[in-house]
Amino acid sequence: xxxxxxxxxxxxxxxxxxxxxxxxxxxxxxxxxxxxxxxxxxxxxxxxxxxxxxxxxxxxxxxxxxxxxxxxxxxxxxxxxxxxxxxxxxxxxxxxxxxxxxxxxxxxxxxxxxxxxxxxxxxxxxxxxxxxxxxxxxxxxxxxxxxxxxxxxxxxxxxxxxxxxxxxxxxxxxxxxxxxxxxxxxxxxxxxxxxxxxxxxxxxxxxxxxxxxxxxxxxxxxxxxxxxxxxxxxxxxxxxxxxxxxxxxxxxxxxxxxxxxxxxxxxxxxxxxxxxxxxxxxxxxxxxxxxxxxxxxxxxxxxxxxxxxxxxxxxxxxxxxxxxxxxxxxxxxxxxxxxxxxxxxxxxxxxxxxxxxxxxxxxxxxxxxxxxxxxxxxxxxxxxxxxxxxxxxxxxxxxxxxxxxxxxxxxxxxxxxxxxxxxxxxxxxxxxxxxxxxxxxxxxxxxxxxxxxxxxxxxxxxxxxxxxxxxxxxxxxxxxxxxxxxxxx
Numbered sequence: 001x002x003x004x005x006x007x008x009x010x011x012x013x014x015x016x017x018x019x020x021x022x023x024x025x026x027x028x029x030x031x032x033x034x035x036x037x038x039x040x041x042x043x044x045x046x047x048x049x050x051x052x053x054x055x056x057x058x059x060x061x062x063x064x065x066x067x068x069x070x071x072x073x074x075x076x077x078x079x080x081x082x083x084x085x086x087x088x089x090x091x092x093x094x095x096x097x098x099x100x101x102x103x104x105x106x107x108x109x110x111x112x113x114x115x116x117x118x119x120x121x122x123x124x125x126x127x128x129x130x131x132x133x134x135x136x137x138x139x140x141x142x143x144x145x146x147x148x149x150x151x152x153x154x155x156x157x158x159x160x161x162x163x164x165x166x167x168x169x170x171x172x173x174x175x176x177x178x179x180x181x182x183x184x185x186x187x188x189x190x191x192x193x194x195x196x197x198x199x200x201x202x203x204x205x206x207x208x209x210x211x212x213x214x215x216x217x218x219x220x221x222x223x224x225x226x227x228x229x230x231x232x233x234x235x236x237x238x239x240x241x242x243x244x245x246x247x248x249x250x251x252x253x254x255x256x257x258x259x260x261x262x263x264x265x266x267x268x269x270x271x272x273x274x275x276x277x278x279x280x281x282x283x284x285x286x287x288x289x290x291x292x293x294x295x296x297x298x299x300x301x302x303x304x305x306x307x308x309x310x311x312x313x314x315x316x317x318x319x320x321x322x323x324x325x326x327x328x329x330x331x332x333x334x335x336x337x338x339x340x341x342x343x344x345x346x347x348x349x350x351x352x353x354x355x356x357x358x359x360x361x362x363x364x365x366x367x368x369x370x371x372x373x374x375x376x377x378x379x380x381x382x383x384x385x386x387x388x389x390x391x392x393x394x395x396x397x398x399x400x401x402x403x404x405x406x407x408x409x410x411x412x413x414x415x416x417x418x419x420x421x422x423x424x425x426x427x428x429x430x431x432x433x434x435x436x437x438x439x440x441x442x443x444x445x446x447x448x449x450x451x452x453x454x455x456x457x458x459x460x461x462x463x464x465x466x467x468x469x470x471x472x473x474x475x476x477x478x479x480x481x482x483x484x485x486x487x488x489x
Contacts, residue, residue, distance in 0.1 A: 018064055109128065111130030111162060185209075215234070223242065237257060265284065332362060
């Protein structure tokens with residue numbers, strides 16, 4: 001592809017060819033005279049005033065194309081003024097396969113289109129006035145363009161009337177980063193139909209803006225997505241691959257979908273989801289959802305979190321779905337009590353008592369860890385430790401059954417040894433321990449239900465039998481409780 005310098009002569013020449021071929025009335029005008037008119041104005045072009053009026057009317061009634069031109073910072077001031085005077089005569093211009101090494105291109109009264117253009121430096125989008133009636137349905141501001149570095153949209157450079165007439169801003173484009181600040185737009189911001197997970201955008205930042213159309217990042221391979229203090233119509237980021245997806249102080253008026261994506265870090269802080277939020281099937285290393293309101297459903301079914309998961313102060317308008325949530329070992333160890341409590345209540349509200357019990361166990365383990373760090377409430381820590389050791393907070397009927405069978409066997413062995421005298425203490429030891437044994441047995445005999453069950457032959461085992469009865473009862477209760485939870489499945 002041959003690229004010519006964007007000189008006034010080359011621009012005027014391309015436009016003159018198109019204008020002269022526009023219709024029968026313009027074909028009778030010589031291309032050279034049209035070119036001279038664009039370069040010098042009517043006074044020096046040799047055109048009749050009627051032809052000048054005809055050309056002026058013609059160039060304002062449609063989009064004109066400028067193709068394969070290089071717009072460089074090396075253009076002299078004199079040439080730049082001539083280029084400005086030519087382009088400002090038009091109502092709309094399409095730059096096709098052009099090369100820009102400038103950082104912006106501003107014409108307040110001209111509607112711009114860029115097709116298959118290349119931008120060498122960071123580019124600032126400018127959308128001024130122009131003719132919105134020349135923007136047709138399906139038109140994009142940038143179509144199949146490549147930005148070698150970044151591109152930014154800033155509210156001060158954008159005319160809402162014009163930019164909201166496009167169907168999309170960036171269609172099938174690629175860029176290192178896209179930054180959107182203080183902008184209110186209704187067209188689709190970014191849309192690609194490229195093969196799955198081909199890297200087209202490395203980073204997207206949206207701040208203090210309002211996006212009136214769904215933000216479509218489905219199948220994108222993007223390094224970072226950061227949106228803050230904004231309102232977004234909706235998000236479709238299904239099957240996204242990303243290092244970080246972070247939303248802070250964002251209102252989603254439509255569904256937010258990140259399902260089946262692969263994201264290292266997801267952060268949702270101070271967000272309001274007016275429709276469903278779908279995180280189902282996402283695989284991530286870290287997940288933080290804090291101070292968010294979900295007016296409809298929060299779907300975390302099949303969510304896999306490897307290293308860190310944290311939920312805090314969530315408002316669930318309906319129910320949260322956490323079926324088949326699979327936190328990794330590190331995520332379980334690092335999560336706090338509040339996280340598992342929120343999931344547990346969501347499970348109970350959904351009628352899933354079995355998995356609610358599992359998350360209750362995780363909640364208690366996290367609570368144990370918090371108490372250990374605070375070094376307070378040692379008695380409560382002890383009870384939690386015993387509950388964990390006996391039945392894993394009601395989750396392991398095998399463990400509680402093992403304790404129950406062991407306690408019964410030990411009790412039976414002690415009673416058998418008392419009758420058969422297989423093992424006895426040496427006389428010196430027996431004399432030392434006898435006063436303490438008599439005291440403990442006396443206390444046990446003071447327990448009225450037990451005293452009626454003992455005879456003279458086994459009263460010397462009163463304290464042991466009381467202790468064994470309490471342990472067997474405790475282990476039996478834990479076993480039956482855990483068995484009942486599992487039988488509900």
